[in-house]
Amino acid sequence: MAMTELPPTMRSLVAPTYCKPAGYEIQEVPTPTIQGPNDILIQVHAAGIMTADTLMALPIKLGIVASGVVIATGSAVTTLRPGDAVYGMAFGRPIDYGAPPGFCAEYALGRADLFLSKPAHVAFEDAAALLGNVLTAVQSIELGHRLLGEGGREQPAGQDGLRPRRPERDGLRRRPAAEDGLRRRARHRHRVHVQGAAPAAPRAVDRVIDYQRCAGRLADAVPPGSVDLAYNTQFAALRGAIPLLRRDAGVVVSIAGVPPPPLLCQLVGRPLPLLVRWMAGLAQWWYAFLLWGTGVRYAFVSGGAGRREDLERAGEIIARGKVRALANVVRLEDIGAVREACQMVYTGKGGVGQLVVKVV
Numbered sequence: 001m002a003m004t005e006l007p008p009t010m011r012s013l014v015a016p017t018y019c020k021p022a023g024y025e026i027q028e029v030p031t032p033t034i035q036g037p038n039d040i041l042i043q044v045h046a047a048g049i050m051t052a053d054t055l056m057a058l059p060i061k062l063g064i065v066a067s068g069v070v071i072a073t074g075s076a077v078t079t080l081r082p083g084d085a086v087y088g089m090a091f092g093r094p095i096d097y098g099a100p101p102g103f104c105a106e107y108a109l110g111r112a113d114l115f116l117s118k119p120a121h122v123a124f125e126d127a128a129a130l131l132g133n134v135l136t137a138v139q140s141i142e143l144g145h146r147l148l149g150e151g152g153r154e155q156p157a158g159q160d161g162l163r164p165r166r167p168e169r170d171g172l173r174r175r176p177a178a179e180d181g182l183r184r185r186a187r188h189r190h191r192v193h194v195q196g197a198a199p200a201a202p203r204a205v206d207r208v209i210d211y212q213r214c215a216g217r218l219a220d221a222v223p224p225g226s227v228d229l230a231y232n233t234q235f236a237a238l239r240g241a242i243p244l245l246r247r248d249a250g251v252v253v254s255i256a257g258v259p260p261p262p263l264l265c266q267l268v269g270r271p272l273p274l275l276v277r278w279m280a281g282l283a284q285w286w287y288a289f290l291l292w293g294t295g296v297r298y299a300f301v302s303g304g305a306g307r308r309e310d311l312e313r314a315g316e317i318i319a320r321g322k323v324r325a326l327a328n329v330v331r332l333e334d335i336g337a338v339r340e341a342c343q344m345v346y347t348g349k350g351g352v353g354q355l356v357v358k359v360v
């Protein structure tokens with residue numbers, strides 16, 4: 001479709017004010033147009049709604065990950081052409097909050113370097129469900145491997161840290177949500193599993209633990225001191241994971257926590273008020289306190305598409321079918337269903353899988 005044929009306005013999922021998902025609306029807003037030489041304009045087919053979307057305390061056009069078809073490109077874009085099926089993310093680093101992403105809309109303006117060609121065998125919904133989660137997991141697990149290596153530990157086997165090595169059974173009741181419990185605390189010989197995606201191979205998760213059944217007593221299910229690398233995706237889960245880690249050289253990589261002040265400033269691209277930095281610093285003291293007396297190392301990761309090689313690694317994992325999407329799909333026109341599903345994500349009760357809003 002030529003730019004001139006685009007409608008002047010389009011439907012977009014919007015938080016009209018600082019509100020919970022119950023206040024979200026579908027608004028008619030101006031259709032974006034190419035602004036810079038590296039821009040691409042896509043017709044969105046599907047958008048993933050991440051937890052961060054629902055936590056933004058702003059009037060904002062929602063959606064930071066999407067898949068669709070390129071409609072137009074800026075003058076400097078050589079890698080993508082109109083008609084290409086793509087998927088990508090809204091933000092590099094620093095995060096440009098001045099340009100609300102608005103990927104959950106009929107059209108979205110993105111940066112070519114933050115998009116990948118979508119393999120034909122990956123559905124638009126699946127591409128939108130997978131990218132953010134796989135990218136963050138790749139960056140977290142690779143950092144974890146490096147820290148384990150620095151600590152003199154054998155590094156996890158498997159090309160992506162994803163290959164199962166020894167199937168086990170634990171006798172606990174299996175339920176879908178419980179899979180996350182183990183994924184977050186996977187010992188290196190267990191398969192590490194990405195939130196919002198399920199590995200394609202059977203027996204992908206070696207052992208499943210229902211975190212709700214052993215709440216506060218995870219050490220009854222996983223021997224204390226037996227875990228090399230934990231990938232923590234819940235604020236509340238960090239404390240319970242620490243006793244499971246090897247006291248001499250365990251590593252916990254967290255994506256749910258307070259970023260250290262330098263990272264926080266890097267994320268927003270400017271110095272932050274002293275109070276904010278002080279509070280973020282205080283949180284780091286808390287993490288240090290939790291690890292006190294152990295050799296366990298802690299690192300926080302803010303997954304970002306700005307490092308092209310990481311984005312391409314995530315794309316390769318997706319293209320090769322090493323992860324399978326669990327897309328919880330709702331349609332954009334069904335605002336009731338969109339609000340309800342976003343509310344579940346907001347409360348951390350979205351269940352297993354990634355919320356995807358189907359636009360086309």
Ligand SMILES: NC(=O)c1ccc[n+]([C@@H]2O[C@H](COP(=O)([O-])OP(=O)(O)OC[C@H]3O[C@@H](n4cnc5c(N)ncnc54)[C@H](OP(=O)(O)O)[C@@H]3O)[C@@H](O)[C@H]2O)c1
Binds near residue numbers: 177195
């Ligand atoms: N740093 C980054 O780059 C980055 C990237 C992506 C996400 N995140 C953050 O990571 C967090 C997770 O986001 P998400 O989208 O993956 O998932 P989510 O929607 O918050 O996760 C929901 C799932 O987690 C389970 N769960 C809740 N509490 C748990 C606990 N204490 N232990 C084990 N499992 C628990 C839930 O099970 P039940 O429903 O059975 O309770 C549900 O299956 C959010 O805080 C998000 O902001 C950070």
